[in-house]
Amino acid sequence: MSLAELSNARARIGGREVLSGVDVRLEAGELVAVVGRNGAGKTSVLRAMLGLLPLTGGVAWLAGDDLARLPERERLARAAYLPQERRIAWNMAAVDIVALAMPLLPDAEAKDRAARVLDDLEGGHLADRGVADMSGGERARVLLARALNAPGQALLLDEPVAGLDPDAQLFVLDRLRREADRGRGVMLSLHDLTLAARVADRIVVMADGRVVADARPATALAPEILRDAFGLNGVWIQTEAGPTLAMGRRSQGA
């Protein structure tokens, strides 16, 4: 049984079809990267899997049950979400933000747990600071800690490394890898194809609301898919750090 799954999912936003018969699944213990050009449907896949984007066709399953019939609390227990949007309405302390992931726990217990998760993400020094006084990177770390702190086994993260420096990107992906190794299912959207190829067990390539590849990285990001889905001429070079994509725009003939 998958932790989360879309079967032949269709969805529209403002009259435009953003998902056109999409089949994707997320299993326990795997890290799946969703890649594609801007507007290809990456965020829509994640939102549909969480029930945030209503389907016009097909079914979204969460741990074996039809998402549309699950009560809200059951959704919390099964899946956690990190949106791309990092706006936090109020200048709350970081530890209180992370504790939001466990709304059903008593306050003191939720705070203790939140402090431990922040520590684990090397953000213990941020615990008592207000989020409005933080840098973008620090705020991203706090929001990631909240998502990791949530009880759901399926973790769906929209651009979790966007705007982070290279070291922070590798750190975040390393922690997500660890979550998958511990048995959670992690699905994240990414723009950096090299990073995706290095960390993901499986890559889902989206183009125009369709899945054009869903396979291990070497297959999913083969040169013909890079050409068709991304408009890139690309070659994979094996380096000590892992596969690295050398690429150029097709229109430039590189």
Next chain:
Amino acid sequence: MTRLTLGLLVGLIAAVLFAVALGETGLTGSQYLAALGNPASDGGVVLWQIRAPRAICAFVVGAALGLSGALLQGLLRNPLADPGVLGVSATAALGAALAIVAGAAALPGAVELAALAGAGIAGVLLTLVASRLSSPEGLILFGVALSSLAGAVTALVFNLSQSPIATAEVMSWLLGSVQNRSWIDVAWVTPALLMAWGLATLSSRGLRLLTLGEEVAATSGLSLGRLRGVVVVAAAVATGSAVAVAGVIGFVGLAAPHLVRGLVRGDPGRLLLPSALAGGLMLVVADLMARLIPTDQELKLGVFTALVGAPLFALIAWRAAREWRS
């Protein structure tokens, strides 16, 4: 009870004591003593039938507005939201003005119910717009438009009214005041505040979850539709009853949450009780000052709070814009 709540309660009790003890009518020491022992004495009537219900009325109305402000700011995740800015007060006032001009003021509870209905209509409209707009600025603009429209229709009511007495009555009432309010007014507004408070306590967890946006809240087990309904009903009941008893008193709903937000580390769930207490305290103090400032004609409370509140509103808007520039 937190230290903040305790501090606000102590301040509130002190303010109410001052408001009961001080006033235009100077009482001698023996009259104060007589008033304490005999409520029917001259001093007793001044203290217990005039000043005390006025001070308590100011507290309950201020608390209702402070609570409404905290609820609406939390729901809309916007520091500029309050029942005045969003048009809830103006539509409540329109409801009450229509009732007065229609001659329904003689019917017990008619004006109050009309104010509540006006606030309720504003609440429903705001909820509908909020569910379709992701931009907080858009909702504020809608609220400003609603407020202007309600004000324009109220002006139209004056324009078409054939009774100068009713018009003068509405005008005076619209300026906002707790002058000459009795224990009957207190008895009317208090249950409404308690009901709003009961609903508010149900919403505190949801308001906290909304801090990270509606989608995160929805994936954190929150039923957004239910929260919207509870908050809007609570804010409409609180604002409607406050307007019904005291007319339009601006800026308390906006300012009270801001005064205490830093002291609860921004947590919108923990902000509700302190905001209500701060709103009550602000209005008791404002009414005391309006009474004690020597003018030929007593300053209307709504005029006084608007004079103080408008610059505060500009300051809050400025700071909110700066805080999130990053």
